Amino acid sequence: MPQEEHTASMRDERYNPEQVEKKWFERWQQDSALYAAEPHSTKPKYYVLEMLPYPSGALHMGHVRNYAIGDALARYMWMNGYNVLHPMGWDSFGLPAENAAISAKVPPREWTLRNVANMKAQMKRLGFGYDWSREVTTCLPEYYKWNQWFFLKLFERGLAYRKKSRVNWCPKCATVLANEQVVGGCCWRHEDTLVEQRELEQWFLRTTKYAEELLRDLDRLPGWPEKVRTMQRNWIGRSEGAQVDFRLDQSKRVADTFRRIVSRKGTVEQILIDRLTPDLVERVAELSQDATQLSMAFEEAFGLDLSKAEIDALQLALKDDVNISVFTTRIDTIFGATSVQLAPQHAITQKLAAADPELRKKVDQLIAEQAKARETGDIGNIEKHGVNTGHFAVNPFNGEKVPVWVANYILMDYGTGAIMSVPAHDERDYEFAKKYSIEIRQVIVPTKYGNGETGVPARRGGPGGPPLHELPFTTLDGKLINSGKFTGLTCDEAIQKMPAFAEQHGFGKATVTFRLKDWGISRQRYWGTPIPMVYCEKDGVVPVPEKDLPIILPENVEITLAGGSPLQRVPEFMNTTCPKCGGPARRETDTMDTFVDSSWYFYRYTDAHNDRAPFDSKIAGYWFGEKGIDQYIGGVEHAILHLIYSRFWTKFMRDIGLIKNDEPVERLFTQGMVIKDGAKMSKSLGNVVSPDEMVARFGADAARMYSLFAAPPDRDLDWQETGIEGIQRFLGRVYRFVSRNSSVETQVPTSPNQTLQATSLPPEARAIQRKLHQTIKRVTDDFQGRWHFNTCIAAIMEFVNELYSQTAVGERASSPAIAGSLLADLQRNLVLLLAPFAPYLAHELWEMLGEKANLLKAPWPKYDPELAKEDELEIPVQVNGKLRSKIVVAPGTSEEEIKQKALADEKIQSYIAGKQIVKVIFTGKLVSIVVR
């Protein structure tokens, strides 16, 4: 025995992850096809994908966590016999490469590819099982050629267009940003940098064409987190309402024109201006069609002879039938509209201001205020104020003239940029009207306070407040009053009927407004996909013919952040010939937003080297099926940006017949952030944990496994050094158990399908066997459902603890042969359970156990419910709701018997003696006795 002791202790050395991981790393390097998906397979397919990283230089812990989740799932699915597609790539266009070029004088391409190489090596070292034969690098022409191709397709269908508009500009990026890239008024990459507004000519993709579908299909994505769906819903911001045309009353415009003419003539007379009654203006307006009549009327009324030019000006003022189209979700309150409010940037505002220097000044001030508030991020708390234009607009429902104001809280880019103001039934309008003493006219009487009997009190006029019919203000639903023929209707009825009425009479209709805007994709930067467009003096905007793709991004370009796209300073690139007329032309020098690259990259993985098409429809069809990627995993920060763009792209690709699926991703998982000391890891806080260091100190398995163990994957994870030490200890424990007991005598081969008979085992052996099957069940269930890998791993730990506490499993078995085969069974299954989480160790132990088949594709263990069953049940007994005792019964004991046993229990007796038993409840899990 001493000899054997010695042998055991030799084998019982500490687990050395460095050595073991190196060995397997090198073996895996040899086999490039190890993780390859099969192109043709009878197995069911499974596409698991993690969001591709930007090659910033090195992986961070967030990446490790993300990929550890995906890799565990991929391995689990391999072991379950699926044909798994698990690819990886690089979102490799983008500004950091340009910044590096400026600060380190390295060309962006070189910098990027160097980072790719480094990060790829890190991924391999971490043992992630990717099919590298499908690697996609978006900054290479073989990829971005297809961005250009898609752009042409979008252009052909009118889904890519060019317009001048107010856009977001990040001064640090020196480029335009999409709405989705503005976070709280700041740039998404520079959270301390306020975004400016600039007027620029830009390329847009018509994402709004799919607004309705993008919204509707969210309901068909039960596999997405509710949170993400809600965020997208809010972002798309569908709002049902009505658009109503308030005609601008011409009186003031005409009067102003008169005044101008009169004063130009140098014969300004107060009387004359006083004679300009609205009636007169209206009469003049009627005559405006005919210049001669107009001239005569003018002469008659004022004794003035007008020049031809003045007549023209007048006619223009009169003819211009100006509609102020407002958007409202509460058309039922329209009889309570007491003013119209315009955005300062509104075309009509501008028109009115052009004729009125005083107004011009004030409007410009409002614009400046808005811009400032937007920049400091407190648009939303900005103090409401505005300016009365002196003009009036006519409410088409009652013919009433209401004043037209310009206000700083009206947004040009939502709805029509104009509203009707109903102070009695809208909080903002109420505030505004009180400030400027605008009439507040009640047209709704709420039917009740709050939302029914349980009673959320109304915000104003709640119980104890004034009687309902005297409310000065309410946003509650009720019945219409003072609303002409609509009086008496409920709000709901009115919202149905009034738009129809408006449409009938040609001054409005029911409409739907979205918050979602078209996607501005032009970037005044170098390191991106060139937009394949040419500007010709003769032919205008001309698309580059498909056969000329790709338009290659030139190298050796001097990069600065000043003065627009660096490509403008590359004449060889910029100067070209027009594809239509052959004459001299200029290339578009803006590049595409990098979110274009990531909008469709996962299709490219399915057919990564296709040089005739972005991908083969059939192949993509196989992997995407009807519902898309089976499982997509990434950070929630892309909930809107990337995930809305890719949904748009998928719908477009479907519409041009490339694919059949409506949605790119069937199931989405968003993992939480990795934080340290309660804060996001950042260089400035000095709390960054480096994956390389963790791998060097604890091994890849420990780093990966800890990132799965420390918290449920959807929650934030606080990185604790002592925590990863615990995992390292656990892996050592597993290693020691298997290596110590893998001596020859226990190596009785067991067929994987043959289950040991429970009856043949003594109680201790049976206990550990039961624990095994319970563990398999727990781990398997978690993979199928909740993905709480922290509890999976905890279950495996419990199992290992049990193995240790029953150390001499072999000795206690009834015969050495059974002991040996039970032990082998336990070890084998332990390794299989561990394989998705700690692949290095699992492979090592698998080999140590003498297994020949590749662990990667070894069948996932099955649990036997019979073997997982408890031999005896422990039933807690409560008296009056408090736990007082426990009884032990055999499974299948009748309810009556259990109750009797509980009542007879000694401890229970002491609690119920002398009391009246009201009832005894057995729930299948516990007995509850109620006494009095």
Place this chain on the structure above:
RNA sequence: GCCGGGAUGGCGGAAUUGGCAGACGCGCUGGACUUAGGAUCCAGUGCCGUAAAAGGCGUGCAGGUUCAAGUCCUGUUCCCGGCACCA
């Protein structure tokens, strides 16, 4: 303001449907082994209480439903994330 998510020991976190609160890990305490232990193994560890028991109290807070509530209902506080004058 609106919409999501959360609050459980000294810490990270367990507790699929209302049914033994605190699994598992960390930390701490004690023991074993040892020349040594920052290795390993074993045991203990919510709080109060007790020599030990018994017992009592405990899932942000206040109520409620129930034989039974971390879990359901009502109200409320705080924290995190998203959106925000969206008409």
